[in-house]
Amino acid sequence: MRTVDPAYKLSSTQRCLVKDLLNRQTLLVASWIIIEYCIKNCLLLEHSLQKKYIMADISSNFLGIKSPNPFWLASAPPTDKKINVLRAFESGWGGVVWKTLGSQVKNVSSRYSAVDYGGHRVMGFNNIELISDRPLEINLKEIAECVRLFPDRAMIVSLMADNDRKSWQDIIKKVEDTGAHGLELNFGCPHGMTERGMGAAVGQDPEIARMVVEWVMEAATLPVITKLTPNVHSVVPAGRAVVEAGTNALSLINTIQSVTGVDLNTLVPNPYVGGKSVFGGYCGPAVKPIALKFLTTIAQDPLTKKVPVSGIGGISTWKDAVEFMLLGASNVQVCTAAMKHGFRIVEDMCEGMNNWMDEKGFTKLEDFIGKSVANITHWEDLDINFHVIAKIDQDKCIHCGLCYIACEDTSHQSISLEPGNPYNTYTIKEEECVGCNLCKLMCPVTDCITMEEHRVAPGYINWKQWQAQGLPLNDH
Amino acid sequence: MSIKSNRLTTEQYKQNFSDIHPPFESHGAALVEANRCLFCYDAPCIKACPTSINVPKFIKQITTDNIKGSAHTIFLSNIMGAGCSKVCPVEKLCEGSCVFNLMGEPPIPIAKLQRYSTEKAMENKWQLFHRKKSIGKKVAIVGAGPAGLSCAHVLSREGVDVTIYEKEKKGGGLMTYGIAAYKVTPQFCEDEVDYITSIGGINIKYGNELGKDITLEELQKKYDAVYLGFGVGLARQLNIPGENLEGMVDAINFIYDIRNKGYDKVPVGDKVAVIGMGMTAIDAATQAKRLGASEVTLLYRRTRQEMPCTEVELEIAMLDGCNIVWLASPKEALGVDGKVAALKVEVMKLGEADAGGRRSPVPTGEEFVMDVDMVIKAAGQEPFEFLVKENKINNKYGKIVISNNCATNMEGVFAGGDCVNGGKEVVDAVQAGKDGAAAIIQFIFAQVDE
Numbered sequence: 002m003r004t005v006d007p008a009y010k011l012s013s014t015q016r017c018l019v020k021d022l023l024n025r026q027t028l029l030v031a032s033w034i035i036i037e038y039c040i041k042n043c044l045l046l047e048h049s050l051q052k053k054y055i056m057a058d059i060s061s062n063f064l065g066i067k068s069p070n071p072f073w074l075a076s077a078p079p080t081d082k083k084i085n086v087l088r089a090f091e092s093g094w095g096g097v098v099w100k101t102l103g104s105q106v107k108n109v110s111s112r113y114s115a116v117d118y119g120g121h122r123v124m125g126f127n128n129i130e131l132i133s134d135r136p137l138e139i140n141l142k143e144i145a146e147c148v149r150l151f152p153d154r155a156m157i158v159s160l161m162a163d164n165d166r167k168s169w170q171d172i173i174k175k176v177e178d179t180g181a182h183g184l185e186l187n188f189g190c191p192h193g194m195t196e197r198g199m200g201a202a203v204g205q206d207p208e209i210a211r212m213v214v215e216w217v218m219e220a221a222t223l224p225v226i227t228k229l230t231p232n233v234h235s236v237v238p239a240g241r242a243v244v245e246a247g248t249n250a251l252s253l254i255n256t257i258q259s260v261t262g263v264d265l266n267t268l269v270p271n272p273y274v275g276g277k278s279v280f281g282g283y284c285g286p287a288v289k290p291i292a293l294k295f296l297t298t299i300a301q302d303p304l305t306k307k308v309p310v311s312g313i314g315g316i317s318t319w320k321d322a323v324e325f326m327l328l329g330a331s332n333v334q335v336c337t338a339a340m341k342h343g344f345r346i347v348e349d350m351c352e353g354m355n356n357w358m359d360e361k362g363f364t365k366l367e368d369f370i371g372k373s374v375a376n377i378t379h380w381e382d383l384d385i386n387f388h389v390i391a392k393i394d395q396d397k398c399i400h401c402g403l404c405y406i407a408c409e410d411t412s413h414q415s416i417s418l419e420p421g422n423p424y425n426t427y428t429i430k431e432e433e434c435v436g437c438n439l440c441k442l443m444c445p446v447t448d449c450i451t452m453e454e455h456r457v458a459p460g461y462i463n464w465k466q467w468q469a470q471g472l473p474l475n476d477h
Numbered sequence: 478m479s480i481k482s483n484r485l486t487t488e489q490y491k492q493n494f495s496d497i498h499p500p501f502e503s504h505g506a507a508l509v510e511a512n513r514c515l516f517c518y519d520a521p522c523i524k525a526c527p528t529s530i531n532v533p534k535f536i537k538q539i540t541t542d543n544i545k546g547s548a549h550t551i552f553l554s555n556i557m558g559a560g561c562s563k564v565c566p567v568e569k570l571c572e573g574s575c576v577f578n579l580m581g582e583p584p585i586p587i588a589k590l591q592r593y594s595t596e597k598a599m600e601n602k603w604q605l606f607h608r609k610k611s612i613g614k615k616v617a618i619v620g621a622g623p624a625g626l627s628c629a630h631v632l633s634r635e636g637v638d639v640t641i642y643e644k645e646k647k648g649g650g651l652m653t654y655g656i657a658a659y660k661v662t663p664q665f666c667e668d669e670v671d672y673i674t675s676i677g678g679i680n681i682k683y684g685n686e687l688g689k690d691i692t693l694e695e696l697q698k699k700y701d702a703v704y705l706g707f708g709v710g711l712a713r714q715l716n717i718p719g720e721n722l723e724g725m726v727d728a729i730n731f732i733y734d735i736r737n738k739g740y741d742k743v744p745v746g747d748k749v750a751v752i753g754m755g756m757t758a759i760d761a762a763t764q765a766k767r768l769g770a771s772e773v774t775l776l777y778r779r780t781r782q783e784m785p786c787t788e789v790e791l792e793i794a795m796l797d798g799c800n801i802v803w804l805a806s807p808k809e810a811l812g813v814d815g816k817v818a819a820l821k822v823e824v825m826k827l828g829e830a831d832a833g834g835r836r837s838p839v840p841t842g843e844e845f846v847m848d849v850d851m852v853i854k855a856a857g858q859e860p861f862e863f864l865v866k867e868n869k870i871n872n873k874y875g876k877i878v879i880s881n882n883c884a885t886n887m888e889g890v891f892a893g894g895d896c897v898n899g900g901k902e903v904v905d906a907v908q909a910g911k912d913g914a915a916a917i918i919q920f921i922f923a924q925v926d927e
Contacts (some may be wrong), residue, residue: 120512121539399576402518423521423574445515446580 057358058365059351061095061332063309064224064249066182068095068155068332070351071366072322075313075334076100076159076185076228079344081133083143087150092344093351096155098252098334099144101132101187103161103172104199108134114271116287125287127259128338129272129279131193132161137172141179148180156180157226160217164198169213170220183223186214186248188239189230189255191282201255204230207242213474214246226311229253229295231288236295240305249298252311252334254292256282285337289315292307293328300329300374317346319353326366327373360421381464389436389452391415391429397449404440404450412439431455435477480724480816480851482744484769490740495765497659497793498563500592507593511539514585517576522587525574527908529556536590541721548598549605556630556787559595560652560669561875561904562588563661563853565843566756568789570904585896599672608678609636612891617642617700619687622650623903624706624894626673627910628917633678634861635918640700641679644686648674650708651895652903654733657760663736693868697889701924705870705877705885705892709858709900715752719810724817727754728761728855735764746851748772750820751799754784758855765853766797773799778806778825789824807839808899810852820849858900865896869908882917883909891917 021104061071073096074080074089079098089097090186108131116125133140148156158176162168176184188204193201210227217225227243229236231254240251258280263270292314299305312330316322317338325333338346363369393404393416405427408416415433419426429440441450468474485493501507514536522532531550538547551558567573567588575584598605614637618625621643629639634901647653648670652661674681685691695701712727714720724746734743749770751762754777766773775794780803784791795801802822809821821844828839829881862875871878871886876899883891893909895901 120508399579400517400521401515401576402520403515406518418519420519424576425519452711 004475019153020285040272057355057363059354059358061366063155063332064226066096066155066224067124067153070095070146070354071154071332072096072324072347072350073098073157073311073332073334074344075336076126076157076187077336077340079336079339082135082140083147086143086147089339089344089347090147090151090154090451092367093347094154094344095332096157096182097147098157098159098185099140099181101159101161101190102137102140102176103132103168103187104163104194104197106134106193109274110273111272111471114281115285116261123263123285123337123341125259125283126142126340127256127261127272127281127283127286129192129274129281129431132159132187132190137175137249141175144176144181148182155182157183157185159185159187159228161190164203164209166216166219169216173217173220174366177221177223177364181223183224183226184221185228185252186217186243187228187255188243189228189253189257191230191232191256192280197413201230201232201258204228204239204255205233207238210239211242211246214243214248218247224249226250226252228255228313230255231257231291231295231314235298237298237302237305240299240302241410243327244305244308248308250309250311250331252313253299254262254288254295256284257288257291259283278453284315286308286315286317289321293324296325296330297328297374297377300371301377306374317341319350319357322350323354323357323369324373326370328377329374330370331370383463384461385464385467386456386458386462387456387458389438390431390455390456391436391438391440392451392453393427393429393440394449394451395428397446398427399446399449400427400447402427403443403445407439407443410467412437416440424437480744480746483741485700485741487741489769492763494658494740496662497657498589498592500596501589507539507590510586511536511590513577514540515576519832521574521576522571522585522820525570526554527570527902527904528556528911529908530558530571530591530618532587532591535594536585536587537868539590539594544594544597545603545605547594547703549766550600551595552605555907556627556673557652557669557903557907558591559599559672559750560649560661560666561624561907562592562595563665564656565902565904566787566790568787570902582589584606602672602675604675604766606630606634606676608633608676611638611678612636614638614701615640615699616702616917616921617696618704618706619696620705620707620894620896621645621648621670621681621683622706622708622894623652623906624896624910624913625650626670626702626703626709628706628893628914629679630673630676630909631911631914632917633676634783635914637678637918637921639679640684641681642687642691642696643681644689646683648681648683650906655729655760657732657764658735658740658836659764660760662815685849688864688867693887693890697887701889701921703890704888704910704913705890706894706913707861707864708895708904708906709860711861712854713857715807715827715854715856717807717809719817722810722812722817723815724849724851725810725853726853728757728853731761731853732757732764735768740768741899743768745770746849748849749849749851749853750775750807750847750849751775751855752851753777753815753853753855753857754779754786754791755857756786756790757858759786759790761853761855762794762799763797766799766853770851773797774849775799775801776805776807777801777803779823779836780804780827783827783835790831804838806840807852808844811846816853817849817895819845819846820852842875852874858895860899882919883913885919889920891920 059070061068069103075096112130113128115123118124141387158181190200194200213402227248263269309331312325312332316333316335405416415430444450516533520533535547535550571587572584577584594677618641621641632804649666653666745768749765762773762775804825805822808823810817811819824841825838826841827836827843860875865872877892877897885892891913893913894906
């Protein structure tokens with residue numbers, strides 16, 4: 002059990018003040034601030050005791066790296082210096098992956114751009130920022146300070162050295178001296194660094210990735226997580242190569258190469274750098290489905306599923322996090338959501354996950370990690386006799402016609418329209434409905450359209466069996 | 478107690494008559510609401526609009542930053558879309574039918590969004606319509622109100638040369654002269670008329686009254702077709718003793734003066750009774766209050782269920798501090814020195830339902846007297862019966878009778894708007910103008926073909 006100096010749990014402003022006052026030997030005032038903190042903490046403790054309904058344990062153990070919750074901040078701008086990381090820890094984040102250290106770089110301005118959708122900002126986000134552009138010595142000093150101030154939180158350091166054994170091993174040595182708990186190898190950064198043969202250039206070639214991991218494993222005493230790039234048709238070959246080379250864990254996904262849009266006045270794509278742009282790494286809620294797919298392939302592969310995975314890619318809420326964990330992630334990393342809302346989002350992530358676990362009867366994270374992996378199968382194993390038909394609850398229907406126009410224009414003409422003034426009545430033509438979900442997905446009213454099960458036949462039959470029995474095809 | 482003008486300071490007038498429905502303050506603010514729109518298919522709001530504005534489309538166009546397209550969508554259906562966004566009783570039309578009402582959520586602020594797009598178009602003087610080359614046909618329109626202007630715009634687009642004869646000095650009709658100033662300013666009305674006529678091919682001859690300065694016969698001779706859109710105008714009288722006392726005024730004249738003379742020039746009583754519960758009654762009552770009357774009472778012979786104004790309008794009056802007395806009918810105006818000093822009111826009850834299903838008020842015999850120094854009559858407007866009959870136009874109690882294609886019994890004479898329907902919303906008149914124009918174009922081309 003590590004001991005915690007309570008003074009270091011004060012907010013950074015309070016801490017500076019205490020330090021200042023101590024220096025000036027105004028001990029009385031300094032003591033008062035500490036006393037005040039203790040009173041506040043007692044109140045907080047009382048407050049947390051009131052929340053008796055929170056029963057589940059969301060503490061996480063990833064490769065022996067412990068954190069009070071499974072929410073880490075991903076290696077990115079929010080984790081590139083002490084001030085941010087301390088603020089994150091004060092807000093309650095379970096751990097951070099310090100922004101990538103290694104090769105020497107110089108950044109440009111501007112660096113970010115986003116995709117807005119339907120009046121909401123940042124459905125997707127991209128960046129062209131490189132790895133840390135601060136002096137290595139300062140980063141190392143600050144990492145050590147953060148570890149000392151918050152010893153109960155996970156501190157992982159992301160690395161990307163020049164492509165030679167010595168560069169990698171030198172930096173590993175330096176980082177291990179900081180007291181950090183693990184290393185993450187950045188084989189995923191898709192912009193800038195790739196032009197110098199680093200980042201995604203490593204992750205895209207399983208053999209290069211294998212070689213680098215071998216160099217790393219020769220030197221590393223701390224657990225090593227290898228972060229994979231999604232800029233490949235499959236993450237499994239690189240995943241296998243690095244597992245074979247000895248990586249202790251995987252994390253995925255890094256960002257996806259992208260162009261978020263083009264400015265219709267300047268005709269220059271985003272983000273704008275002196276009249277030009279480059280492909281940037283895409284992240285945020287838009288990439289979550291892609292990340293979940295890649296994650297599942299890793300969780301299902303016989304070799305790669307042997308190592309724990311830290312899930313990344315568009316996680317904004319506790320629900321997203323639970324989904325990643327159900328599909329095999331042992332913990333999750335977050336960046337864009339924090340960049341949008343600040344570190345405070347972790348509060349609901351913890352509370353929401355806790356409440357969900359209580360409702361489901363899960364007492365610890367391991368109870369549900371990977372539980373949905375087996376529920377993604379091959380198409381040819383799906384049950385052809387399973388059939389659903391849409392049903393519109395006329396009491397809930399607001400007559401917007403969105404189900405009708407979606408089905409009529411783009412699906413199976415399975416909804417009938419009875420004209421009314423001003424409200425039309427929409428009903429499902431059950432015999433026409435193929436059960437595609439489209440109407441239900443477009444309906445703006447919760448639970449107005451439901452998909453009701455109407456099996457074609459009681460028994461299970463899949464495509465192969467169907468075909469083997471000579472049952473009718475192309476018969477719709 | 479007396480009737481007098483100039484009761485308030487300039488600042489108070491300004492505040493009392495400021496825009497009751499302020500516009501969106503920014504594009505971002507408009508986007509928040511525009512993005513809420515579900516983009517319904519065969520949308521109820523379109524069906525509830527007398528001019529069938531494609532509401533979901535124009536709102537979608539706001540969200541895609543296509544404001545020009547949005548304004549075009551609106552004006553294509555309703556060339557007075559800017560004014561209608563301020564005066565339409567949307568709570569019983571588009572917004573009243575918005576599907577969000579069925580979810581128990583506030584409807585999309587359609588009028589406010591419509592105002593957003595149309596004001597942008599007017600401010601920037603976007604020319605969204607192009608007049609076809611003149612086809613050498615001439616049409617006369619009587620009345621530059623919503624029906625006349627709407628008819629003129631459609632005709633001009635089709636290359637017809639239009640001349641409008643308007644008895645007032647300004648166009649816009651009741652929009653300009655008959656609606657509360659806190660809904661539309663006189664300046665806005667003038668701008669709107671200018672914007673509509675900026676398409677070209679529309680010549681408005683102001684100060685020309687049918688039956689006085691010109692005759693229908695002359696118009697029929699000079700033009701290929703005539704469209705009558707002269708509206709209604711005469712206030713329905715109460716036919717009670719004391720009706721001619723000083724201080725007994727017509728709502729239409731009262732509202733007209735407020736818009737025409739300036740707020741400080743319009744005399745208003747201290748204790749004012751307003752007879753009626755239609756939109757005009759509300760406009761008169763609220764504005765009497767806003768001009769500085771200390772007590773304004775609306776008297777209506779039926780109940781809240783039967784009132785012609787909308788709940789929203791009633792709320793405006795109530796929020797302005799107007800008293801409402803239901804089931805009350807004026808019986809006699811009592812005067813002192815020739816000036817109205819009190820109003821004898823009969824208490825009514827609801828009797829049998831009439832053919833239209835509306836229950837008629839029946840006197841109970843009970844009466845009360847209220848002190849007043851001004852009575853504003855807003856019990857409805859009557860058509861220009863004399864003018865219609867003098868010209869031998871088929872009519873029903875002065876309201877012009879038209880066939881399905883908007884034609885009157887006179888060859889080449891068409892009609893629409895309030896002079897036909899007896900007085901409806903601006904938006905109804907705009908649609909009547911469009912229908913009239915379509916009929917006239919058909920008529921003209923039939924002549925060309927011959």
